């Protein structure tokens with residue numbers, strides 16, 4: 001699969017804090033990349049630079065082979081990058097239908113630009129179709145406000161939104177925090193579906209079991225740098241955990257190979 005995004009020497013400072021100290025990372029097409037690391041490692045900051053929330057202080061971002069500057073969330077979306085933060089990416093008081101199209105609602109007279117009236121009929125029809133497609137149509141009315149939904153249903157809506165705009169890269173920053181078992185399984189199922197449909201996913205989580213379950217690759221950050229980049233099939237839960245907690249990836253990998261010879 002061709003590369004979706006390449007990050008080279010990405011740097012980001014907050015005053016005297018060097019949150020990103022030169023991050024190099026390539027995201028390939030159709031992969032689930034788990035982005036791991038202890039609190040404060042720089043995961044969210046990295047994601048925010050890719051999603052147009054923080055400008056970078058140094059380095060180069062390349063999307064689909066073209067060097068880009070990503071100055072706003074809108075620009076990130078236009079480049080095919082959708083980021084899903086827990087709860088915050090939805091507007092709780094707006095309907096499910098509106099949320100599915102937020103910022104990209106179908107309009108009746110497109111020539112009027114931002115003043116064009118929303119095509120509410122089409123909006124609702126499209127939303128219902130989408131909800132059916134992701135299998136959560138049963139009891140959900142596209143007109144209901146998002147704040148009437150459970151955490152898992154909200155995640156599903158946010159992920160559906162990313163899927164329908166055929167984002168090439170979907171980023172989930174700790175999407176299963178505070179979700180129940182059923183809802184969490186729903187999110188994991190979505191991640192697999194999204195990958196199987198050819199999208200790439202960056203999945204930030206502290207749950208190593210989820211990583212072993214859905215990810216193809218694990219990238220570990222520590223103090224603003226990437227310290228390990230492994231294929232899941234080449235590692236195991238304990239090694240991954242050890243690397244996140246500070247062990248040296250190369251030493252562990254050598255130990256793993258050595259162990260397999262016996």
Ligand SMILES: Nc1ncnc2c1ncn2[C@@H]1O[C@H](COP(=O)(O)OP(=O)(O)O)[C@@H](O)[C@H]1O
Pocket residue numbers: 014017018019037038039040041042043044045046
């Ligand atoms: N908006 C901000 N202002 C100042 N410091 C920040 C800000 N965001 C993050 N940091 C700092 O940058 C470092 C990385 O944080 P973060 O990216 O949130 O880590 P992670 O998501 O891996 O837990 C931490 O030291 C954090 O305190």
Ligand SMILES: [Mg+2]
Pocket residue numbers: 043044045
């Ligand atoms: Mg974070």
